Amino acid sequence: MGDIEVQKLLIANRGEIAVRIIRAAKELGMQTCSIYSEADINSIHWQRADEALLLEGQGALPYLDVDQIVQVGVQSGCDAVHPGYGFLSENSEFAAKCEAAGMKFVGPAPSSLDVFGDKVLARKLAVQHGVPVLPGVDHPVTTAEAIEFLGSLDDGQSAILKAVHGGGGRGVRMLDKDSDVEQAFRGAQAEAAASFGNGDLYIERYIPNVRHIEVQVAGDSTGSISHFWERDCSVQRRHQKILEIAPAPFLSATSRDALLDAAVTLGRAASYENLGTVEFLVSTNRENSEEFFFIEVNPRLQVEHTVTEEVTGIDLVQTQLQIASGASLDSLGLRQEQIVPARGYAIQARVNMEKINEDGSVIPSAGTLSVFNPPSGRGVRTDTFGYSGYQTATSFDSLLAKVIGYSSSEDFDATVKRVETALAEFDVKGVDTNISFLRSLLVHPSFLSGEIHTRFVDLEAAKLVQLAQELTDSTPFQRGELSEQAGASIDSDDPLAVLEYGMQASRGPNTSSSEDRNGQADLPGSVKSPL
Incomplete structure (x- = not known):
């Protein structure tokens, strides 16, 4: 489908990201059309749009119904569809059907979704263009092949099973020499099939104590590719990100340049169009120098796009919509030489509705938000769909809000303090949240000194929970003292x-x-x- 000027946009998503897209589209003068299911009858996202359409079906399933979403988009006269993140955002069938129905898919071409939606194909592309990857098997494996690969590793080395068509920590299992490979394989396979509709797995060597660094890129129909610098997403719990930073504060200039170059190389190799994120693992080798390995490309808008927006001043959602309307990076003033270096630091904290037990295990929380006062002020941004009186829906992800703090100062600690203070001011009642747990991470000496790695939270969970409780006890309204009006x-x-x-x-x-x-x-x- 050729370039079009988007007049009416269908937002094929829900929650805070739908609110974010609606705002960006309205600022560009576009009409907006939202969808919602019965489970989202109380959600604010569809009330913010110019038009809202109720989908048939229960729970989250309507947001995965390709044919129904395409049909309502056509019937409402939409000429473009923004998929947000999650749900159908990486579904090439959905993208192709949107295009066939005359609606521009705000994202990469279906062919790019096919390549990067298959982690094995993405690995092969990286190898072809000289981008380092971890040792692994470049095809979906059987249990026997996984056992064989694990046996080929040196003593003390581990492996990791991953879903070929997945992400977000689902369909992932770590293996060492003593692991029950068959049980782990069955568990990962079942989880992948349930989450992504495909149970294929691949295996590669696991490296402990690494940082997760990703590069934001964008491409246009002319073949031009630009990067918007990098983010550090090493603070994870069970392979799921909970704090993100832009730019990476403890990355050497040499590694930064190499990562940026590798990301742009992959984007050009795939003739990538629209927004995407190239993800890497960065480790310190025996010579005490950094080395990196390609993980995957997320061919969509990321949850953590916010921190890149703060340090660059570029509205990435509007950039997506403008590229989909036919704009080039050149016409948008986004050629690489026009993008100024990241200024200061930004940190995003994901506020989830959940109860964290003393051992660090998590139970989803639900209820009615009797109090909901998000933080604001200079350098503080809160992206959310919550409001006082909102009855949360148990059918969906537990993310309630994203609190983003930004400071133009080159002092990383200034941004850390801004976000921690903002979280301390976030007054939520009616559901349990991870606010105090996030604060415990931000004040932890290892976080402040850059000694965080992707397994840090899992290894230190119990101590972090204890620190979180101490922070809660020192914050009056978080311990319930100011609940009265x-x-x-x-x-x-x-x-x-x-x-x-x-x-x-x-x-x-x-x-x-x-x-x-x-x-x-x-x-x-x-x-x-x-x-």
Whole structure:
């Protein structure tokens, strides 16, 4: 499908990323159309769009229904579809059907999705163009092949099974010489099949204590490729990111240049169009120098795109929409030489609805947000779909909000303190969250000194939970002391109620406190006070 000027955009997603895309599209003058399922009847994302369409089906399944989403998009007159992240964002069938129906898919071509959606094909592409990869098997393996590969490793070395068509930590199992390979294989295979519709696995050598560094790239229809610098996503729990940083604060200039060059090389080799992320592992070898290995390409918008936006000043979602409308990187002022180096640091903290046990294990949390006061202020950004009174849906991912802190200072600690302070100010009640756990990471000496690696959280989980509890105990409203509301009770249906209250106050002290109301803090229209 050729380039078009997008007039009406279908957002084929939900939650905070749908809200983010809707805002970006409206700023470009586009009409927006949102979708939602019955499970999202209380979600704010579809209420923000110019038009909203209810999908048939229960839970999350409607957001995976290719034919239904394409049909409602065509019927509503949309000429483009933004898939967000997750769900159908990397589905080449969905991209092809959108294009065939006359709707531009805001993302790479279906052929690129086929290549990078298959981790084995992506490995082969990297090898062909001289990008280092970990030793492994370049085809989907059987249990016997996995056992054979594990046996070929030196003493003390480990392997890792990964889903060929997956990501996000699903369908992954680590193996050492004593592992029950058959059991691990069955578990990873079942998880991959359930999550991605395909149970194929591949295997490669596992390297402990590595950093996860990724490079943001974009390409256009002319074949031009630019990078937007790198992010450090090493803070992970069970292979899932929870804190992300831009740029990587403890990366050598030599490694940075090599990673950026490798990412652009892969983008050019694939004639990549639109936004994508090239991911690497960086380790320190015996000579105490850094070496890196290609992992995969995520051919879509990333959850952590926010930190790159903060340090570059570039709206990546609008860039996606403009490229989909036919703009070139040159016309957008995004040729590589036009993109200034990242300035300062940005950190994103993923606030999840979950209960963290003393041993670090996690249980998803659900309920009604009785209080929801996200942080704001200079250098603080919160991307969310939450609001006070929102009844959370158990059918979906536990992500509630992304708190992003930015400082133009070259002092990394300044940004760390900004994000930690913002999280301490984030008042959420009605569901359990990981806010204190995130704060425990930000104040940990290993994080501040750059000694974090992808297994750090899993190895130190119990100690981090203990530190998180200490931080909770030192934060008044997070331990429940300020859950009551103070101030005047007004009629929320009366637009002149506040004025009437002011007139009464001028006549005499006839107002009542929450104490006078026998502790009835939740009266309609009562004003929350931090004092």
